Amino acid sequence: QLSDRYEFAIVRKLDNCTIGGTSLNQISRLHKTAGGGIWLNRKYQGMGYGTEAFGLRIRFAFEQLGLRKLENGYFAGNQASWKMQQKFGYKQEGIRRQKYICPATGETVDEVLTGLLREEWIDFLPETI
Template identity: 30%
Template sequence: MTSRLIFQNESLEIRLPTELEAPLHFEAIQASIDDISAWESWCTADYSLEDSRTYLLDSYVKRQRGIEYRFCLFDRASGKIVGSIALNRIVHEYKTANIGYWIRSDFTGRSLAVTAVKALARFAFDELAMTRLEIVAMEKNHRSRRVAEKVGAIDEGLHRNRLYYQGTPVNAWLYSLIPGDLA
């Protein structure tokens, strides 16, 4: 079993959330709904506390099965959830996975996503023996693309119809990270 905590410094902790933290998770999403919903179809005005609870319970099940690892970023001063990062679309046969993330709107611009991607990549490479991670960002999601570039991911180009957003195929930039890319 891998650690619940993958990163900690004086101001930030990145760890597995529990079902009891559903109100914190829900509050973070509500505080960021406009920003997250611009890129994520699951994030709508109807998102509920029960949705957060279900997400956190599902996170536990998927982690136990080794098919997805979801972590939250916690501000140590306030205890607030300030973001989320996940390792998903894991293909153990090829040792590959996808990284997805969002940062709470009032905590953007602090390099939290960069810190989180680096921590999750180290976890994936060191504890799960992954050899390739991908970050897929919608064509106009400049913030997400900037995070990928700051962590040293390699731009592999714009892929047509690479993602679905609200039921419609959209173009997306593909970035890759391999163990040697992390300084």
């Protein structure tokens, strides 16, 4: 029985310190799709750790699990997340208006929905290896 969820720690090689995590969830064997996400300690953002982990997660999903599509999202305004997803070929697919409430400000935040098809990812492989 294959899992419908995978959780991966992002561990810095230098000191074996866990600095974040990434996941695949809501895996549909029927449709060959999955959702997922990534989080990274702020102090390690912008250093390439998240991009490397995100790329490995995508490779695992397509090559090991045989999925055909990954679905993701990001908070509207989080351009760093969108930029990272674009590196692998993700496309914007829609917006969930006022999906979340920001705990820090109490303001509502839209979620931008994104998706990546296996064949689109293959087109980006030379740039991401």
